Amino acid sequence: MAQNKQITLDNIAHQVGVSCTTVSRVLTGQSKKYRISDRTTEAVQDAAREMGYVPDQLARGLRTKRTNTIGLIIPDISNPFFSTIARNIEIQARKIGSSIILSDSQEDTQLEIDSIRLLQSRKVDGLIICPVGEEYLHLKQIQDTGLPLVIIDRYFPELDCAYVVSDNYQGALEAVSYFFKMKHKSIAFIQGKANTSVNDDRIRGYRDAHKQFDQPVDESLIVGDSFGKRNGYIGAKILLTKSPRPTAIFAASNLISLGAMSAIQEEGLKIPEDISIISFDDQPYSEYLATPMTTVAQQTSEAGEIAFRILQSQIKQEGTHSGEGIVLPTELVYRKSVRKLD
Amino acid sequence: MAQNKQITLDNIAHQVGVSCTTVSRVLTGQSKKYRISDRTTEAVQDAAREMGYVPDQLARGLRTKRTNTIGLIIPDISNPFFSTIARNIEIQARKIGSSIILSDSQEDTQLEIDSIRLLQSRKVDGLIICPVGEEYLHLKQIQDTGLPLVIIDRYFPELDCAYVVSDNYQGALEAVSYFFKMKHKSIAFIQGKANTSVNDDRIRGYRDAHKQFDQPVDESLIVGDSFGKRNGYIGAKILLTKSPRPTAIFAASNLISLGAMSAIQEEGLKIPEDISIISFDDQPYSEYLATPMTTVAQQTSEAGEIAFRILQSQIKQEGTHSGEGIVLPTELVYRKSVRKLD
DNA sequence: CTGATCTGCACAATCGTTTGTTCTATATTA
DNA sequence: TAATATAGAACAAACGATTGTGCAGATCAG
Numbered sequence: 187m188a189q190n191k192q193i194t195l196d197n198i199a200h201q202v203g204v205s206c207t208t209v210s211r212v213l214t215g216q217s218k219k220y221r222i223s224d225r226t227t228e229a230v231q232d233a234a235r236e237m238g239y240v241p242d243q244l245a246r247g248l249r250t251k252r253t254n255t256i257g258l259i260i261p262d263i264s265n266p267f268f269s270t271i272a273r274n275i276e277i278q279a280r281k282i283g284s285s286i287i288l289s290d291s292q293e294d295t296q297l298e299i300d301s302i303r304l305l306q307s308r309k310v311d312g313l314i315i316c317p318v319g320e321e322y323l324h325l326k327q328i329q330d331t332g333l334p335l336v337i338i339d340r341y342f343p344e345l346d347c348a349y350v351v352s353d354n355y356q357g358a359l360e361a362v363s364y365f366f367k368m369k370h371k372s373i374a375f376i377q378g379k380a381n382t383s384v385n386d387d388r389i390r391g392y393r394d395a396h397k398q399f400d401q402p403v404d405e406s407l408i409v410g411d412s413f414g415k416r417n418g419y420i421g422a423k424i425l426l427t428k429s430p431r432p433t434a435i436f437a438a439s440n441l442i443s444l445g446a447m448s449a450i451q452e453e454g455l456k457i458p459e460d461i462s463i464i465s466f467d468d469q470p471y472s473e474y475l476a477t478p479m480t481t482v483a484q485q486t487s488e489a490g491e492i493a494f495r496i497l498q499s500q501i502k503q504e505g506t507h508s509g510e511g512i513v514l515p516t517e518l519v520y521r522k523s524v525r526k527l528d
Numbered sequence: 529m530a531q532n533k534q535i536t537l538d539n540i541a542h543q544v545g546v547s548c549t550t551v552s553r554v555l556t557g558q559s560k561k562y563r564i565s566d567r568t569t570e571a572v573q574d575a576a577r578e579m580g581y582v583p584d585q586l587a588r589g590l591r592t593k594r595t596n597t598i599g600l601i602i603p604d605i606s607n608p609f610f611s612t613i614a615r616n617i618e619i620q621a622r623k624i625g626s627s628i629i630l631s632d633s634q635e636d637t638q639l640e641i642d643s644i645r646l647l648q649s650r651k652v653d654g655l656i657i658c659p660v661g662e663e664y665l666h667l668k669q670i671q672d673t674g675l676p677l678v679i680i681d682r683y684f685p686e687l688d689c690a691y692v693v694s695d696n697y698q699g700a701l702e703a704v705s706y707f708f709k710m711k712h713k714s715i716a717f718i719q720g721k722a723n724t725s726v727n728d729d730r731i732r733g734y735r736d737a738h739k740q741f742d743q744p745v746d747e748s749l750i751v752g753d754s755f756g757k758r759n760g761y762i763g764a765k766i767l768l769t770k771s772p773r774p775t776a777i778f779a780a781s782n783l784i785s786l787g788a789m790s791a792i793q794e795e796g797l798k799i800p801e802d803i804s805i806i807s808f809d810d811q812p813y814s815e816y817l818a819t820p821m822t823t824v825a826q827q828t829s830e831a832g833e834i835a836f837r838i839l840q841s842q843i844k845q846e847g848t849h850s851g852e853g854i855v856l857p858t859e860l861v862y863r864k865s866v867r868k869l870d
Numbered sequence: 871c872t873g874a875t876c877t878g879c880a881c882a883a884t885c886g887t888t889t890g891t892t893c894t895a896t897a898t899t900a
Numbered sequence: 901t902a903a904t905a906t907a908g909a910a911c912a913a914a915c916g917a918t919t920g921t922g923c924a925g926a927t928c929a930g
Binding site for chain 2: 263448469
């Protein structure tokens with residue numbers, strides 16, 4: 187219960203018999219620059235070590251306007267897709283002594299806005315956001331503030347801001363094309379949150395695949411409105427009761443496919459005998475599912491790392507926010523959930 | 529590119545024509561206490577709103593010694609088990625305007641220690657740690673500092689510190705007992721990181737189940753040394769080449785069981801026909817696996833929430849760290865991965 | 871009319887660091 | 901010897917907020 191008082195620069199200064207200025211300069215490695223003698227320098231360093239000095243980042247940040255802290259806003263950290271991104275950002279950050287403040291927006295734009303304000307009040311050096319994706323005015327305002335910002339996973343064409351996203355269009359195009367190659371004609375799409383770039387791009391891929399194979403798009407086969415499991419369940423329920431029943435389902439997320447499987451099971455149907463399925467997001471468990479799932483894999487680890495790198499360069503160059511966009515390729519992972527029709 | 533200068537109390541004070549003291553008192557809701565007139569109070573509030581004032585949490589924290597920030601250290605945020613905990617902590621925190629600084633210790637004690645120092649330098653009000661679990665001296669030191677601390681998932685009998693853990697002993701006991709009831713005799717255990725409370729308790733449950741059913745423990749059936757997927761794969765490989773082959777495997781984590789399934793598949797074996805399996809950690813996908821997996825479910829959401837509550841009460845009571853320990857019950861979720869022998 | 875009480879607010883110190891400038895010896899130069 | 905240069909370090913003002921105390925003027929009691 188020592189309740190150790192905090193060790194300050196002043197404490198060390200008194201101990202060594204110099205001024206607090208000198209201690210600061212020694213400890214920030216500016217001995218040479220300010221001609222502190224070697225003797226003093228060593229004495230200070232020794233004292234600091236012995237007394238267990240730990241700089242107060244609040245005071246430092248207040249003075250320097252740099253906190254070495256970045257804000258990370260994510261719609262659902264319990265989703266492995268996002269937590270993988272978060273992990274890689276954290277790992278990069280710790281390498282350079284930065285910390286990340288994590289906010290979970292719970293897929294709610296208002297909470298996202300609240301988070302931004304909170305993080306700004308905490309003086310983060312920059313922000314990485316996986317936006318809910320419906321609106322972007324609040325993101326525009328961040329930029330006006332001059333706060334470095336990188337968007338990840340979802341982007342806004344209208345917003346000139348650095349971003350890192352997957353090639354959702356290509357991913358969807360390949361997946362749906364694969365269905366066509368396997369002779370499917372009636373391909374449903376359980377989509378995620380509407381009007382988000384992620385969803386729009388996937389839907390565009392879905393449509394273009396139809397175009398490429400000269401097939402009409404049956405609008406009634408596009409269902410759903412969120413990336414969650416429940417939506418997958420409901421969407422599949424609707425699709426499976428249609429007649430004729432679609433022969434294939436393209437699920438816009440890992441959670442959607444999980445929900446869809448639930449519904450498929452309930453209806454007593456088998457994958458891929460009765461219905462084929464491809465899911466966005468490859469997961470560690472994908473290959474161990476009842477029917478190993480064919481998926482569209484995204485480079486999540488890379489996305490986090492790249493986003494952090496971009497943010498860092500923005501922070502260093504103070505404001506030169508080049509609105510560069512990075513698009514990461516996806517990969518179709520072939521497993522057993524698609525049946526070849528004849 | 530407005531590069532908006534930060535609005536300070538002084539700015540508002542000038543605008544309204546009062547002192548910065550008054551502004552502070554109004555904005556922190558102390559108008560009554562310090563008899564600020566209604567007219568002044570409103571004027572200040574209006575100005576603050578119009579000017580878009582956002583308090584500088586660094587300055588505030590420096591002065592008040594409270595940052596409304598807590599540190600969270602987790603061995604692997606990409607593991608759904610931990611990210612679920614993290615999510616619930618964040619959700620609770622945001623309700624009271626607190627933020628969490630996330631650190632991923634990557635299952636490395638040294639990184640855990642580094643994280644602690646970093647978080648202390650950032651003046652967090654308290655710490656929630658899922659410890660790597662091998663050592664605890666650095667945790668003891670935190671307590672000596674007087675910094676509120678709650679441990680989650682893994683605990684140390686020697687450390688008098690609040691903790692929230694699952695009833696790992698009971699969970700393992702039930703799982704292994706269930707194997708026995710299904711007439712299994714040769715039950716293997718792929719364990720996680722040795723000498724962690726989580727692992728020790730589960731092994732104790734494993735042994736006691738044997739005792740209760742009057743069966744000897746075959747030490748060669750206890751393999752493994754980490755909670756990762758790779759360990760599950762290797763552990764299962766070893767077990768499956770033994771002869772006679774064990775009829776059941778108890779996996780100490782979700783990742784271990786995933787790895788084990790990989791090995792089982794490679795050996796051309798079927799679950800549960802050739803080998804039965806129960807895994808710790810219930811996951812959203814558990815029921816959709818090739819064979820729906822019987823699991824030991826933990827109350828992860830609750831754990832995070834409770835840990836946060838305890839931490840908050842410690843923070844408020846400043847130092848009265850009652851070393852209360854919370855043990856959450858586990859639940860055996862019966863599915864299809866265990867076969868009844870005859 | 872005088873002293874006491876109350877109203878409404880401002881002063882100034884403080885938190886721990888950083889940093890532009892100043893100061894004092896000593897060493898060097900002319 | 902006097903003027904100047906240099907080394908080595910201290911002063912003091914920030915950064916933005918909080919807070920114990922002080923100080924006017926208005927109101928009240930007697």
